[in-house]
Amino acid sequence: MSRIATCVVFLLCLGLYPAGPAKAQNVGDAVPAFSLTGLDGRTYAPANYEGSVLALYYLGHN
DSSP states (O other): OHHHHHHHHHHHHHTSSSSOOOOOOOOTTTOOOEEEOOOOOOOOOOGGGGTSSOOOOOOOOO
């Protein structure tokens, strides 16, 4: 079961990589529009949190 869960997470993470190089962001820049589907099936987008502090943590591997 653990191997299946690992494969599912890996395949879901593949969809997070952009098609090309991303433009660098600076402190104070507007958040680009994007959305992510959570494990609970809900869609999360920065627009849903307008006026709130939003911190995203992504652990990527080189």
